[in-house]
Amino acid sequence: MSESELDRRHKERTRKHKEVVDAKIAKATIDKGLLLVLTGNGKGKSSSAFGMVARTLGYGRKAAIFQFIKGAKLVGERAFFDAHPDVRWEKCGEGFTWDTQDRQADIANARAGWEKAKEALADPDVHLVVLDELTYPVNYGYLSLDDIMPAIAARPPMQHVVITGRAAHERIVEAADTVSAIRDVKHAFRSGVRAQEGIDW
């Protein structure tokens, strides 16, 4: 087939496809604050949430980030966003359970963090609330979904919430508008590569 014939067919096919896409878009008319969940054991859950923070800041809106596990170490995302005037960054943990080895301190950190997160979930000026790695203190029983789900449901109607972490609880998935499950197809760590600056932290 000649290039010009390919081009002509492409134009016809994409024109028809646009009608299908436009019809779908025409049906999606609702604006609302979304509850998004990034779960699964692959790389990309927290980094995706931080990408949404960048988008939010790009529109001059405010974001609040509550980091429920990492915390002891200054990570790149915190160095970058914490300095931004439209970001509230709260450290709500001191590390993985096997690093802290202190159940009571982990519980206290998670609960103190959740109290702060509730403030953001009640503030209509906050466009995006990131509850980073919230699934872990929930799954460990340190925080109760009976507290969390009503606070999320009662938030300002245009506020977006992103929850990240492995093994998101069924109640979180059910309440969510958008859920992505990130599958670990391949990971450099298993080939002997340690966590890399700018990529993993």
Added chain:
Amino acid sequence: MSESELDRRHKERTRKHKEVVDAKIAKATIDKGLLLVLTGNGKGKSSSAFGMVARTLGYGRKAAIFQFIKGAKLVGERAFFDAHPDVRWEKCGEGFTWDTQDRQADIANARAGWEKAKEALADPDVHLVVLDELTYPVNYGYLSLDDIMPAIAARPPMQHVVITGRAAHERIVEAADTVSAIRDVKHAFRSGVRAQEGIDW
């Protein structure tokens, strides 16, 4: 079981777990520039790449972003990152094929974008190169993997590259160090919610 007994067992269990984790970490000693692929049809591929840009900038390093499909519209991530002195942002497309409906223009944009991306892939000062939605011009046959894969393989050894987009080609997956497949479990769009500012763009 009493709280103090729970705490004691937790400490013992996490201490043992730390030995396992530390042994794994001790085996991962390599530092190298990674090729990361974020594929699958769920939400979070590009936003994850932008989160890694934030991490990179948090360490005072440089990032270069080549956006192969989106482009006509000013999106939040571009508004945010394009203004940053350590970011090179290149628009390498004018929209989805069904929006442009112009095969020759799409091919020309993709090829011009790839020529610019090759410059970044040869520059050791660039810590992270994002080839956002590169999978589409590859799968459409507009760009050749015979050009792309050697340029990626020959890049500076500590430079990281992130490729995003659905249906990543087998050659890209094979060459990658880390691959995440993002599954669309649930998406607000199918419930009639249109793309939301700060979340989807």
